Amino acid sequence: MHKKSITIALAGNPNSGKTTIFNNITGTRQKVGNWPGVTVEKKEGSVSKYGYDLKIIDLPGTYSLTPFSIEEIVARNFVLEESPDVVIDIIDASNLERSLYLATQLRELDCKVLFALNMADVAFSRGIKINADKLSELLDVPVVFTTGNKNKGITNLLKTAIKLAESTSNISPKRKVKYSKDIETSISKLQNFIKERVEQNFPYNIRWTAIKLLENDKIVRKRIRQKSENKSREILREVETHRKHLLSRFDEEPEIVMTDERYGFIAGIIKEIIKTSTKRRIDTSRNIDLVLTNRFIGFPIFILFIWIMFQTTFTAGSYPMEWLSSGVNWLSTILATSLPDSFLKDLLLNGIIAGVGSVIIFLPNILILFFFIAIFEDTGYMARAAFLMDKIMHLIGLHGKSFIPMLMGFGCSVPAIMATRTLESNKDRILTILITPFMSCSAKLPIYILLAGTFFSARAGTVIFSIYITGIVFSIITGRLFRSTLFKGADAPFVMELPPYRAPMIKSLIIHMWDRSKMFLKKMGGIILVGSIIVWMLTAFPRNINYSMNYNEEINKINTSSSFTGKQKKAAITKLKLNEKAEKAEKSFMGRIGKTIAPVFAPIGIDWRGSVALLTGFVAKEIVVSSLGILYAADETEETDEPDALKNALLSSEMTPLSALSLMVFVLLYLPCVATIATIRRETGSLKWTLFSIVYSTSIAWAAAFCVYQGGKVVGLS
Ligand code: GDP
Numbered sequence: 001m002h003k004k005s006i007t008i009a010l011a012g013n014p015n016s017g018k019t020t021i022f023n024n025i026t027g028t029r030q031k032v033g034n035w036p037g038v039t040v041e042k043k044e045g046s047v048s049k050y051g052y053d054l055k056i057i058d059l060p061g062t063y064s065l066t067p068f069s070i071e072e073i074v075a076r077n078f079v080l081e082e083s084p085d086v087v088i089d090i091i092d093a094s095n096l097e098r099s100l101y102l103a104t105q106l107r108e109l110d111c112k113v114l115f116a117l118n119m120a121d122v123a124f125s126r127g128i129k130i131n132a133d134k135l136s137e138l139l140d141v142p143v144v145f146t147t148g149n150k151n152k153g154i155t156n157l158l159k160t161a162i163k164l165a166e167s168t169s170n171i172s173p174k175r176k177v178k179y180s181k182d183i184e185t186s187i188s189k190l191q192n193f194i195k196e197r198v199e200q201n202f203p204y205n206i207r208w209t210a211i212k213l214l215e216n217d218k219i220v221r222k223r224i225r226q227k228s229e230n231k232s233r234e235i236l237r238e239v240e241t242h243r244k245h246l247l248s249r250f251d252e253e254p255e256i257v258m259t260d261e262r263y264g265f266i267a268g269i270i271k272e273i274i275k276t277s278t279k280r281r282i283d284t285s286r287n288i289d290l291v292l293t294n295r296f297i298g299f300p301i302f303i304l305f306i307w308i309m310f311q312t313t314f315t316a317g318s319y320p321m322e323w324l325s326s327g328v329n330w331l332s333t334i335l336a337t338s339l340p341d342s343f344l345k346d347l348l349l350n351g352i353i354a355g356v357g358s359v360i361i362f363l364p365n366i367l368i369l370f371f372f373i374a375i376f377e378d379t380g381y382m383a384r385a386a387f388l389m390d391k392i393m394h395l396i397g398l399h400g401k402s403f404i405p406m407l408m409g410f411g412c413s414v415p416a417i418m419a420t421r422t423l424e425s426n427k428d429r430i431l432t433i434l435i436t437p438f439m440s441c442s443a444k445l446p447i448y449i450l451l452a453g454t455f456f457s458a459r460a461g462t463v464i465f466s467i468y469i470t471g472i473v474f475s476i477i478t479g480r481l482f483r484s485t486l487f488k489g490a491d492a493p494f495v496m497e498l499p500p501y502r503a504p505m506i507k508s509l510i511i512h513m514w515d516r517s518k519m520f521l522k523k524m525g526g527i528i529l530v531g532s533i534i535v536w537m538l539t540a541f542p543r544n545i546n547y548s549m550n551y552n553e554e555i556n557k558i559n560t561s562s563s564f565t566g567k568q569k570k571a572a573i574t575k576l577k578l579n580e581k582a583e584k585a586e587k588s589f590m591g592r593i594g595k596t597i598a599p600v601f602a603p604i605g606i607d608w609r610g611s612v613a614l615l616t617g618f619v620a621k622e623i624v625v626s627s628l629g630i631l632y633a634a635d636e637t638e639e640t641d642e643p644d645a646l647k648n649a650l651l652s653s654e655m656t657p658l659s660a661l662s663l664m665v666f667v668l669l670y671l672p673c674v675a676t677i678a679t680i681r682r683e684t685g686s687l688k689w690t691l692f693s694i695v696y697s698t699s700i701a702w703a704a705a706f707c708v709y710q711g712g713k714v715v716g717l718s
């Protein structure tokens with residue numbers, strides 16, 4: 001027998017615990033993607049329970065259904081157009097007043113809605129007593145208590161949802177927001193007017209439509225035009241009459257009056273259902289904030305957290321990194337000894353394993369970095385970071401909200417740039433997009449770890465931290481510069497939401513971390529694999545090279561000569577072999593490309609190998625490491641027992657700590673990868689800004705690396 005399927009949408013304010021409950025219900029069976037056409041994350045999962053196939057959708061977190069932000073539009077459209085069987089509104093019970101706005105709007109929408117009073121534990125600990133039965137009665141909606149992070153009440157929630165979905169009774173019209181008399185009169189008149197003019201199968205609730213039209217809701221106006229073409233003009237004219245009438249009556253736009261009345265209605269509900277005990281616990285969040293957002297110590301603490309993040313990423317990551325690295329070496333030794341010599345073996349060992357292998361070992365570091373970002377997000381600290389940065393952001397004429405995309409840029413510029421969609425002003429958006437790539441993304445981390453680890457071993461964590469800070473400084477300078485030239489004008493005002501602090505939940509941290517790291521693994525199998533093969537091809541061809549001397553002959557000479565000791569012989573031969581390898585690389589296609597562009601990089605202390613590696617980084621930044629791995633490859637067949645082959649090769653090359661630093665600075669600032677460029681193009685909708693971003697970042701990178709390298713030489717560093 002086929003099981004019946006039920007679609008359940010989870011709605012709610014940001015941070016109300018939607019995703020937690022979603023994860024509780026769906027476990028690991030979930031799909032993460034984007035809502036069509038926009039970049040808001042869409043989570044979907046399905047599970048079979050109680051004899052039903054349940055399809056669960058995690059809607060974007062919103063405070064209302066007024067279609068101002070993209071999240072609100074997405075959430076509302078889903079409820080309207082996809083008609084889920086049940087909508088569960090996850091309500092933060094410790095913050096009921098704020099949550100009820102969305103709840104009443106959902107109630108007005110005429111869908112089957114049920115309330116989950118989540119954070120029941122927090123409400124309880126603050127001494128807030130909620131009369132759920134009363135709430136249920138007042139709004140005629142089933143109400144269930146849940147504690148998402150303890151997985152409490154979820155069974156009851158699901159069973160209630162199924163019962164609601166199966167109930168055939170029509171939703172009672174009486175328990176809805178009631179407006180004042182004039183507004184109600186207009187609503188019902190308009191309602192009748194519309195009813196007579198639209199088709200029988202008009203898809204939306206008529207009262208709701210009338211309310212939205214009175215509120216001048218752009219999307220509903222558009223729908224009316226689509227669904228009742230010939231009558232729409234008449235309807236909209238009638239709407240105008242009513243709006244004018246209400247305007248003259250209240251001396252204020254109807255939408256403002258109606259919002260006020262909704263809040264009044266909510267205040268009334270709150271009075272009825274909440275009892276706050278007098279021994280109200282002191283709000284712990286506020287106490288934590290006294291410290292963490294303190295004017296004097298807040299910022300140093302923030303810097304400390306970030307420093308700890310990078311220090312841990314580097315130190316704790318180095319152990320699993322070594323295991324992975326010996327694993328990769330073990331694999332290539334096995335293959336080197338067991339496979340017969342051939343072109344394919346060369347490709348596999350020196351192309352694929354040297355390339356992908358040198359990047360994959362950074363997976364632990366990336367996992368740790370994303371784990372920290374997940375902690376910041378889940379505890380609510382991210383919003384504080386934005387708040388702390390608000391003042392600094394104002395220096396560049398942006399507000400703290402722009403800092404969230406920038407912080408996300410530490411992970412990956414692509415979602416970071418997409419996250420700028422939450423900014424209202426177009427100027428703010430483009431400016432934020434232009435400065436976000438300076439926030440060093442996780443793909444660049446392997447490069448820093450390799451170079452800093454090789455040349456600054458003891459202070460690697462601090463060096464990497466400074467590189468990140470340099471990125472932030474450059475984005476601030478850039479912002480300041482552009483704000484006073486290209487983007488004149490004031491920033492849009494806004495209020496920063498500071499959600500309460502919460503202890504993070506391991507399960508959700510891991511899911512967050514994993515969601516993002518998956519991208520890294522996908523890249524491994526895709527673009528990095530292909531990139532490595534191409535880089536290797538370019539180094540392996542042309543096959544027949546005119547060497548400056550006959551190496552084999554020389555080697556034979558040494559072998560047969562009697563004027564050397566065995567040890568000297570071996571050393572001399574190794575040296576010759578390395579020279580041969582170096583000459584082969586120099587005369588390969590890659591070498592030729594490198595030699596051609598090398599003059600550009602010479603003033604910043606980067607040799608031809610570094611130059612080509614940087615060039616390949618255009619595809620994806622991780623490939624810089626693969627390229628270095630391939631270009632600097634020590635003789636794999638002989639030194640595979642040496643776990644730090646690439647490190648040693650770098651140390652014995654001409655690269656110095658100073659030129660490594662210059663290389664890192666260049667990598668930090670130069671043009672973003674293809675995926676980011678494509679995103680910039682799409683999000684700015686302008687080729688001009690895209691090209692501008694490429695040229696600007698690369699010039700800045702060169703200039704900064706020049707200062708580092710030449711400046712370092714002047715003060716006597718090497
Ligand atoms: P969303 O933004 O609505 O998806 O919220 P999340 O599911 O990401 O939850 C935000 C934070 O609240 C997480 O740190 C959760 O662990 C925490 N959380 C979720 N439900 C509860 C709850 O019932 N009680 C408490 N104390 N914390 C919760």
Ligand code: MG
Pocket residue numbers: 018019020061
């Ligand atoms: Mg969420």
